[in-house]
Amino acid sequence: MTVRKVLIVDDQKSVRSMIRKWIESDPEWKVAAEASNPFEARDRILETGPDAMTLDVHMPGMDGIEFLKKLLPQYPLPVIMFSSLTTEGAGTTLEALEAGAFDFLAKPSGTPESLEETKTDLLEKLKSTIGFNAQSNFFRNASVSKLKTQTPQTSISTYKKKFILIGSSTGGTNALRTVLSNFNEHMPATLVVQHMPENFTLLFAKRLRSELGLEIREAQNNERIEAGTILIAPGDFHLTIQKNGKDYFTKLTKTEKYNGHRPSVDVLFESAEALKIADQSIGAILTGMGGDGAKGLLKLKNSGCLTVGQNKETCVVYGMPRVAFEIGAVNHQLPLDQIGEKIKALAQL
Structure with missing residues (x-):
């Protein structure tokens, strides 16, 4: 040993x-x-x-x-x-x-x-x-300003999907910054679970909003989920989706930890699958230890969701994306710096 x-x-x-x-x-x-x-x-x-x-x-x-x-x-x-x-x-x-x-x-x-x-x-x-993966630091510290000028903005009419669901853990704060830097104000509603405790998620959302100039905030309970908005699950709360009439709203709960986490990526993914909105969604799983989100991503994929996973070479820890890939939950496995653009492309299908 x-x-x-x-x-x-x-x-x-x-x-x-x-x-x-x-x-x-x-x-x-x-x-x-x-x-x-x-x-x-x-x-x-x-x-x-x-x-x-x-x-x-x-x-x-x-x-x-x-x-x-x-x-x-x-x-x-x-x-x-x-x-x-x-x-x-x-x-x-x-x-x-x-x-x-x-x-x-x-x-x-x-x-x-x-x-x-x-x-x-x-x-x-x-x-x-x-x-x-020491080499992943290249991707973690990639220039946001460079990433944001890679492609022209896309009009609202181009996007056909309604939801983007993203899960991440270890290394995820910088991975999310890289992915979201490719987004624009017309993107489908985006919900994010990043494993973090209380206080951290609110400040993280504020920092991203300031850096990227997008409508990014910590999710509140029972708020309408709208295009152009990125909602980050608050620390110590599960984030799920509920429907009221034709509209969709957030639901925050403090039920038991799932896969050892609260918030849990699986809880978010499974709530979307249960509402039968998988075919209107894109699911992505980024760097992180463990396997949270893998089973939920598979359920989404099997119900018509298009899914993306971060590849081993650019993950700080190839845990969550590895498990998801090995169980067949990932349609497209890509380097971190290509994931944002791929999500934008899939949102137009």
Whole structure:
């Protein structure tokens, strides 16, 4: 058995000790070294050659984001950020993901339940780093301005589909930015599930809206689903579709986690299939660990939905798209930088 090495970077010794205990509870992992600041971390990376790193955002001397920007071009290893669940913490974490961080974990509240949940999440995310694709950073950091000038805008009359449904997880914030940068204000109504906790999805939607100039917002309960609008499932709520008369509306629920997630991609996809709108829809599944969304995408495809999956070469983690592809749920498997244009083309069929 190959034992993989982790570097822990945090300015608090008690936190480093806690993370060490979690990591060493799994025989497949060991702690290569600890560092209390980015300068120590740089030296430990050179000395130990870790397979992955945990990193606190706020540290003395140099913050985690600045460290990432300097580090990753030279040493493209997967970095898992530890973040607070505050709005400020969410903003900083989104910056870290944009800078190339692999994923993030919310700091536990201190209860036994939250500590155990964070430990489990950390070990799962470390396991997913085994399939980390360093080359995908090229696609994650692609210039939005360049992507937005690739093709002319399309008139509203061209689109025949009514819904675009997208699911993503690890690496998805940057993947979604790339895909949505190809959209315009006339696109079919778009609903997105990105695995994120509370506070993060609202800020993520605002950042995308500001960057892309599109009507992008966090979904509210019972709002009309309309063309030209991109709705992102709020953290800790499932997003589904319901019909009232001729119109379609969102429905947010806090039912049990599905596939370990709330929001869940499968919950969204399956709600669309149950409403018999698959033949009016396009389904897409992007980078992410696990298999959430794969079964729902297959149900959509079998009911007439046109489906797209991200290919292995451009995924940060080829998990969700892999499962979907292997069970036959994907009509078109494409590199990330081609998916937005493909969705636009399929929407006209």
